[in-house]
Amino acid sequence: MYKVVVIGGGPAGMMAAGKAASQGNDVVLLDKNEKLGKKLFITGKGRCNFTNDCDVEELFENVITNKKFLYSAFYSFTNMDTIAFFNQMGLKEKVERGGRVFPASDKSSDVIKAMERYLAHNNVKVMLNTGVKDLLIKDGKAAGVILDNGEELLADKVILATGGVTYPQTGSTGDGLDFAKKTGHSIKKAHGALIPLVSEDPFIKELQGLSLRNIKATLFESGKKKRDLFGEMIFTHFGISGPVILSLSSYVKEGKKYFVEIDLKPALDIKTLDRRLQRDFEKYSNKQFKNSLDDLLPQRLIPVVIKMSGIDEQKRANQISKEERLELASVLKGLKITVKSKADIKLGIVTSGGIETKDIDPSTMESKKISGLYFAGEVIDVDAMTGGFNLQIAFSTGYIAGLLESREDKK
Numbered sequence: 001m002y003k004v005v006v007i008g009g010g011p012a013g014m015m016a017a018g019k020a021a022s023q024g025n026d027v028v029l030l031d032k033n034e035k036l037g038k039k040l041f042i043t044g045k046g047r048c049n050f051t052n053d054c055d056v057e058e059l060f061e062n063v064i065t066n067k068k069f070l071y072s073a074f075y076s077f078t079n080m081d082t083i084a085f086f087n088q089m090g091l092k093e094k095v096e097r098g099g100r101v102f103p104a105s106d107k108s109s110d111v112i113k114a115m116e117r118y119l120a121h122n123n124v125k126v127m128l129n130t131g132v133k134d135l136l137i138k139d140g141k142a143a144g145v146i147l148d149n150g151e152e153l154l155a156d157k158v159i160l161a162t163g164g165v166t167y168p169q170t171g172s173t174g175d176g177l178d179f180a181k182k183t184g185h186s187i188k189k190a191h192g193a194l195i196p197l198v199s200e201d202p203f204i205k206e207l208q209g210l211s212l213r214n215i216k217a218t219l220f221e222s223g224k225k226k227r228d229l230f231g232e233m234i235f236t237h238f239g240i241s242g243p244v245i246l247s248l249s250s251y252v253k254e255g256k257k258y259f260v261e262i263d264l265k266p267a268l269d270i271k272t273l274d275r276r277l278q279r280d281f282e283k284y285s286n287k288q289f290k291n292s293l294d295d296l297l298p299q300r301l302i303p304v305v306i307k308m309s310g311i312d313e314q315k316r317a318n319q320i321s322k323e324e325r326l327e328l329a330s331v332l333k334g335l336k337i338t339v340k341s342k343a344d345i346k347l348g349i350v351t352s353g354g355i356e357t358k359d360i361d362p363s364t365m366e367s368k369k370i371s372g373l374y375f376a377g378e379v380i381d382v383d384a385m386t387g388g389f390n391l392q393i394a395f396s397t398g399y400i401a402g403l404l405e406s407r408e409d410k411k
């Protein structure tokens with residue numbers, strides 16, 4: 001019989017288990033994988049952007065779904081607490097563009113090792129290759145778990161930290177959502193957030209693999225501007241991806257029509273861009289139009305832009321009219337990509353949807369339906385932008401779940 005069983009050895013579960021054990025509780029942490037933190041390992045392209053060095057208030061601004069629910073969690077364990085926590089566990093950090101915090105070593109494995117030290121220091125028993133089949137509920141209270149092999153592990157409290165449904169190869173297969181549903185919790189339909197966008201525009205395949213830096217991407221919903229962002233993007237075999245596109249995808253809802261406009265020259269207004277075009281056409285005056293854009297655009301983009309401009313590619317640069325030049329400039333300032341849908345949910349960086357926050361006490365993460373059952377991390381219906389905010393959610397919710405405060409204790 002344990003005091004606490006934690007299901008899921010991701011960042012939320014590890015934080016919850018360590019915190020619960022640090023208060024003298026007998027804690028067991030279960031994961032169906034052969035190692036802890038499988039998803040954590042691939043975060044931040046293997047470098048793990050584990051939090052953001054911003055004001056606490058800015059954490060909320062970067063949460064997309066249910067920011068108010070996170071009030072207690074973020075204030076109980078802030079982004080500065082996350083940095084201090086890892087420092088105590090022997091991990092140094094560095095801060096990059098946009099306040100993104102990474103381990104100084106650039107290795108996500110060092111973040112996992114730091115968390116493993118926390119678990120070992122607090123004598124958490126870790127059981128790997130141990131899948132949970134169901135929750136054990138007795139008299140409306142959490143009483144433990146049933147393992148895949150049928151064995152029962154009894155415990156006073158259960159913390160469910162099984163993650164979302166994206167990148168299922170990392171173990172996040174949505175089991176916790178089923179457990180929560182079966183025990184009377186409402187589940188908001190899960191869909192991928194921070195996810196590539198699918199486009200069937202004919203030029204997409206031609207551009208596959210091309211990445212663009214310093215562009216501005218603007219998302220339009222039903223013809224109306226929704227949000228714009230500066231940064232990097234990449235064309236894939238099925239559509240578009242990269243940091244700005246993943247962030248914009250958080251605003252894409254089912255059943256609406258979207259397109260993305262790429263401003264390839266966001267630093268130049270249309271007049272300045274026109275002057276620049278005039279200069280380039282003078283420089284290459286005797287060359288064909290198709291050979292006059294080398295200074296302006298990556299090679300692979302040139303045929304696509306030419307086609308969109310409607311200008312004859314054989315035309316000599318010095319024969320291009322003012323109207324044609326302005327048409328070209330408008331293509332460069334607004335290359336339009338029609339969005340068919342979001343990519344397959346499995347490709348989402350995070351899951352939007354999950355256990356509805358109305359069923360969870362935000363100051364303890366305890367279920368309002370089953371006492372002694374707590375939730376932490378992505379299994380909850382919360383999600384945020386890129387920049388370290390999703391891992392901060394995992395750490396903050398894991399921390400207060402690990403405090404094991406209960407409505408019963410408060411009575």
Ligand SMILES: Cc1cc2nc3c(=O)[nH]c(=O)nc-3n(C[C@H](O)[C@H](O)[C@H](O)COP(=O)(O)OP(=O)(O)OC[C@H]3O[C@@H](n4cnc5c(N)ncnc54)[C@H](O)[C@@H]3O)c2cc1C
Pocket residue numbers: 007008009010011012013030031032033036037038039040042043044045048049050051130131132133161162163164166167170171172173174175176348349350376377378379387388389390391392394
């Ligand atoms: C490619 C990629 C890059 C990312 N980069 C970043 C980043 O740089 N910064 C950032 O803030 N966020 C990033 N994220 C998001 C972040 O990784 C997640 O939000 C975070 O891992 C969620 O933590 P979690 O502990 O809730 O769930 P998870 O990390 O998904 O962990 C859940 C664990 O539960 C286990 N489990 C599930 N079901 C069972 C069961 N039935 N029995 C036993 N164990 C079970 C799983 O095996 C898994 O180990 C990234 C995500 C991806 C996919």
